Amino acid sequence: MIGAGPMTECYVFRVGLTVNYAPESTDNAAAALATIRQMIETGKLPANGRLPTERELAAELGCGRRTVRRALDTLETEGLIWRKQGSGTFAGQPPDPAGALAAEIAPDADPLVVMEARLCIEPALADLCAKRATGEDVEKLRKLARRASQPLDADTAELWDGALHRAIARIAGNRVMLTAFALLDEVRMGAEWQEKRHRARTAETMTLYDRQHRDIIDAIERRDGQAAAAAMRAHLEALSENLKASMERSET
Amino acid sequence: MIGAGPMTECYVFRVGLTVNYAPESTDNAAAALATIRQMIETGKLPANGRLPTERELAAELGCGRRTVRRALDTLETEGLIWRKQGSGTFAGQPPDPAGALAAEIAPDADPLVVMEARLCIEPALADLCAKRATGEDVEKLRKLARRASQPLDADTAELWDGALHRAIARIAGNRVMLTAFALLDEVRMGAEWQEKRHRARTAETMTLYDRQHRDIIDAIERRDGQAAAAAMRAHLEALSENLKASMERSET
DNA sequence: TCCTGCACCAATCATCTATTGGTCCGCATA
DNA sequence: TATGCGGACCAATAGATGATTGGTGCAGGA
Numbered sequence: 001m002i003g004a005g006p007m008t009e010c011y012v013f014r015v016g017l018t019v020n021y022a023p024e025s026t027d028n029a030a031a032a033l034a035t036i037r038q039m040i041e042t043g044k045l046p047a048n049g050r051l052p053t054e055r056e057l058a059a060e061l062g063c064g065r066r067t068v069r070r071a072l073d074t075l076e077t078e079g080l081i082w083r084k085q086g087s088g089t090f091a092g093q094p095p096d097p098a099g100a101l102a103a104e105i106a107p108d109a110d111p112l113v114v115m116e117a118r119l120c121i122e123p124a125l126a127d128l129c130a131k132r133a134t135g136e137d138v139e140k141l142r143k144l145a146r147r148a149s150q151p152l153d154a155d156t157a158e159l160w161d162g163a164l165h166r167a168i169a170r171i172a173g174n175r176v177m178l179t180a181f182a183l184l185d186e187v188r189m190g191a192e193w194q195e196k197r198h199r200a201r202t203a204e205t206m207t208l209y210d211r212q213h214r215d216i217i218d219a220i221e222r223r224d225g226q227a228a229a230a231a232m233r234a235h236l237e238a239l240s241e242n243l244k245a246s247m248e249r250s251e252t
Numbered sequence: 253m254i255g256a257g258p259m260t261e262c263y264v265f266r267v268g269l270t271v272n273y274a275p276e277s278t279d280n281a282a283a284a285l286a287t288i289r290q291m292i293e294t295g296k297l298p299a300n301g302r303l304p305t306e307r308e309l310a311a312e313l314g315c316g317r318r319t320v321r322r323a324l325d326t327l328e329t330e331g332l333i334w335r336k337q338g339s340g341t342f343a344g345q346p347p348d349p350a351g352a353l354a355a356e357i358a359p360d361a362d363p364l365v366v367m368e369a370r371l372c373i374e375p376a377l378a379d380l381c382a383k384r385a386t387g388e389d390v391e392k393l394r395k396l397a398r399r400a401s402q403p404l405d406a407d408t409a410e411l412w413d414g415a416l417h418r419a420i421a422r423i424a425g426n427r428v429m430l431t432a433f434a435l436l437d438e439v440r441m442g443a444e445w446q447e448k449r450h451r452a453r454t455a456e457t458m459t460l461y462d463r464q465h466r467d468i469i470d471a472i473e474r475r476d477g478q479a480a481a482a483a484m485r486a487h488l489e490a491l492s493e494n495l496k497a498s499m500e501r502s503e504t
Numbered sequence: 505t506c507c508t509g510c511a512c513c514a515a516t517c518a519t520c521t522a523t524t525g526g527t528c529c530g531c532a533t534a
Numbered sequence: 535t536a537t538g539c540g541g542a543c544c545a546a547t548a549g550a551t552g553a554t555t556g557g558t559g560c561a562g563g564a
Contacts, residue, residue: 028507053555064508069557085556086516117428120380124372176369176439180432187428280538305524316539321526337525338547 028063033071035061040080040091049091051081111247114188115240121181122165122236123229128172130220130228137171138221145217149210157206162188164213168220168232205242212238280315285323287313292332292343301343303333344415345422347434363499366440367492373433374417374488375481378468380424382477389423390473397469401462409458414440416465420472420484457494464490 036057045051054072058065072089075081082094133141144167148160162185169181212235219227288309297303306324310317324341327333334346385393396419400412414437421433464487471479 055555058508066509067507072556083556084516085514086554088516088555113426113428116380116426117432120376120426120429121373121432124376128368128372174365174368174372176365176436177372180369180373180435183432183435184428307524310539318540319538324525335525336547337545338523340524340547 028061029067029070032057032061032063032067033074036068036071037075037080040075045091051089051091053088111243112240114184115236115243117184118188119233119236119240121177121184122168123232125169125172125177125181126216126220126228126232127225128174128177129168130223130225132173133171133220133223137167138217141167141171141217141220145210145213148213149206161209161213168216205238208238209235280313281319281322284309284313284315284319285326288320288323289327289332292327297343303341303343305340363495364492366436367488367495369436370440371485371488371492373429373436374420375484377421377424377429377433378472378480378484379477380426380429381420382472382475382480384425385423385472385475389419390469393419393423393469393472397462397465400465401458413461413465420468457490460490461487 036051039045040051051057052060054065054068057068061068072081072083076083079093081089081091083089129137141164144160144164148157148164150157166181166185169178169185172178212231215231216228216235219225219231288303291297292303303309304312306317306320309320313320324333324335328335331345333341333343335341336346381389393416396412396416400409400416402409418433418437421430421437424430464483467483468480468487471477471483
């Protein structure tokens with residue numbers, strides 16, 4: 001399987017490995033960990049980011065598979081690699097499944113349609129968030145809101161705003177809803193849509209949005225789901241109005 | 253998924269066909285069209301909504317494949333069916349690309365989490381639906397509700413119920429929300445989840461659900477979005493309660 | 505106590521085969 | 535001529551099979 005099959009690139013890696021590192025060591029476990037870590041950080045692996053199989057690594061490093069697995073466990077908890085049964089071990093972060101779906105609808109997504117969808121989903125998320133947020137969570141939200149309100153430039157403020165809404169979705173603690181929101185979030189970042197939104201950012205609206213953000217977080221802190229949903233709805237409606245106005249302006 | 257092989261259910265359909273309709277006619281093309289159309293509208297087809305293959309239809313109707321294809325062309329332009337090369341011909345609307353995403357979360361999806369997500373999304377969809385449904389749309393919804401209430405067996409009733417909720421999502425007319433709903437819908441069909449739901453179907457609940465379906469559609473017909481959302485919420489809460497009860501029962 | 509070697513399971517991938525819709529052509533019949 | 539039947543072929547898909555890969559447990563040795 002090394003010469004002809006899809007594993008050819010492993011050979012390149014393997015040569016580099018046997019040349020650079022010494023497979024023999026007193027403490028096999030630590031040595032294996034260090035070797036694999038270095039292998040990832042030097043980036044000497046195929047384009048997929050795919051590492052050799054555990055059995056191959058064990059053979060190359062001259063240690064048992066169990067030892068290799070312990071090393072990989074460490075790297076996995078560090079977030080350096082991710083594994084999938086039947087598929088393999090890969091360097092970097094696991095892929096986001098929502099991205100591909102979003103690409104399907106993003107091209108012809110009308111900003112107003114996206115806003116309508118946000119008005120459907122995000123108030124419900126704020127409601128759930130209010131029911132489940134811990135004190136620590138609320139603190140995080142406040143920090144994000146502060147960042148979004150600081151008058152650096154419109155672009156970074158926009159990023160912190162997105163992070164705030166995303167945090168609310170995450171704290172809501174429903175995996176299915178989180179995936180739905182991720183889908184929405186990806187679509188929202190469409191190119192034309194982003195361009196149109198830029199014009200809707202002024203000093204007045206910034207202070208208005210900051211006020212609304214605080215309303216939402218206050219309601220969440222009070223564990224008042226209804227109020228949180230209402231505040232979120234008001235916020236999104238303000239965004240929507242602003243968007244409509246800027247779209248009309250750009251048409252004239 | 254009914255008998256042993258994947259094609260067993262076609263036999264059931266075929267029997268009904270040869271009994272009810274006369275394959276012989278003076279004008280084969282028109283007769284074939286009428287026969288297939290009737291077959292779709294009476295709903296006598298397997299759970300997937302899959303029609304027999306073109307070759308089977310030709311043999312059953314006693315006409316050539318070319319004639320069958322012309323009839324199917326007509327039905328396709330009418331939006332009654334959709335076809336996919338290598339896969340088959342299906343009744344209803346083509347599916348959204350959300351399936352792949354759903355498969356990611358489906359395995360470890362807690363039925364209660366799914367219900368919570370439905371409670372977030374579907375009332376909002378009912379609201380939008382009320383704002384945009386035409387008279388024709390309402391008529392379709394009523395037809396679906398009738399089908400879901402007919403006491404055939406719990407399995408097919410469940411299918412028509414799903415079709416009703418899906419139709420509401422489609423009529424809501426927001427592509428992003430439709431994709432989000434499709435995601436939810438796919439997750440809902442997880443295997444264990446389906447098994448647990450079976451126990452929650454009794455004669456009493458069926459009549460309750462029928463009443464709630466009619467409440468939803470009535471509100472949609474009155475263009476009362478608030479009421480439609482509330483009715484949908486009540487319906488889903490009833491489903492949720494029933495689910496919880498059946499889960500507790502199965503634990504003891 | 506730590507590591508190795510081994511066996512087995514479950515998920516996935518690669519591959520092949522059968523099926524299915526899409527298309528074209530020749531022929532028969534009215 | 536027009537319509538329809540029969541057949542052949544292509545491209546895309548589904549189903550089934552075998553190999554590969556990570557996940558797990560167990561026995562034995564240093």
